[in-house]
Amino acid sequence: MSHPAPPLATIAAALRRERERVGISLAELARRAGLAKSTLSQLESGTGNPSVETLWSLGVALGVPFSRLVEPPIPQIRVVRAGEGPRLQSDHADFFATLLAAGSAHARRDIYVMELEPGGSRQADAHLPGSIEHLVVAAGRLRVGPEREELDLGPGDYVTFPGDIPHSYQALEPGTWAVLVMEHR
Numbered sequence: 001m002s003h004p005a006p007p008l009a010t011i012a013a014a015l016r017r018e019r020e021r022v023g024i025s026l027a028e029l030a031r032r033a034g035l036a037k038s039t040l041s042q043l044e045s046g047t048g049n050p051s052v053e054t055l056w057s058l059g060v061a062l063g064v065p066f067s068r069l070v071e072p073p074i075p076q077i078r079v080v081r082a083g084e085g086p087r088l089q090s091d092h093a094d095f096f097a098t099l100l101a102a103g104s105a106h107a108r109r110d111i112y113v114m115e116l117e118p119g120g121s122r123q124a125d126a127h128l129p130g131s132i133e134h135l136v137v138a139a140g141r142l143r144v145g146p147e148r149e150e151l152d153l154g155p156g157d158y159v160t161f162p163g164d165i166p167h168s169y170q171a172l173e174p175g176t177w178a179v180l181v182m183e184h185r
Helices: 008-022 026-033 037-045 052-062
Strands: 087-089 095-101 109-116 122-124 132-139 142-146 151-153 158-162 167-171 176-183
Touching: 008 026, 008 037, 008 052, 026 037, 026 052, 037 052, 052 087, 109 167, 132 142, 142 158, 142 176
Parallel strands: none
Antiparallel strands: 087 095, 095 109, 109 176, 122 167, 132 158, 132 176, 142 151, 142 167
8 A cells, every 4th residue: 555645744734824823923832832833834844754743733733623733725626546635654653544534614524544553552642622532443452542541442442532632542452443532612
């Protein structure tokens, strides 16, 4: 399966657009997101290679869902073939998330396919206030949930939990994948 690179031009344009919408400087956004100004400058110029964690931090600092930073404009009819779509990797675990659909301004939800392998755990910081995660395991086994309340799930299992508190994802078997719906209230 071919794995496309993160959508750098889309990310660069979205970061500039959202930063200007909020009316803050590059330095101020870098401070709020806990990033070096030079890192943010590279991302806005389309030359950086952001991780999932970096983009989540920027989304929280800008008050927008993660998807708004990686999703190109959506046509009326859209197909995402297996192996396509903006695919991002975690810095801390064998974890990939591919955005399938971002919510509109009226339907604040995003849909992802997550691919995980055993090893490290993907520790997620709190997302935007009011965020709720809905997850269905498609294959393998997954340990997921808020800190100290993680649950083990298998194929077909569904879980929902607050996404606005720290939580984690950890594959318990090779080839684990799941569908995640992130709801932003």
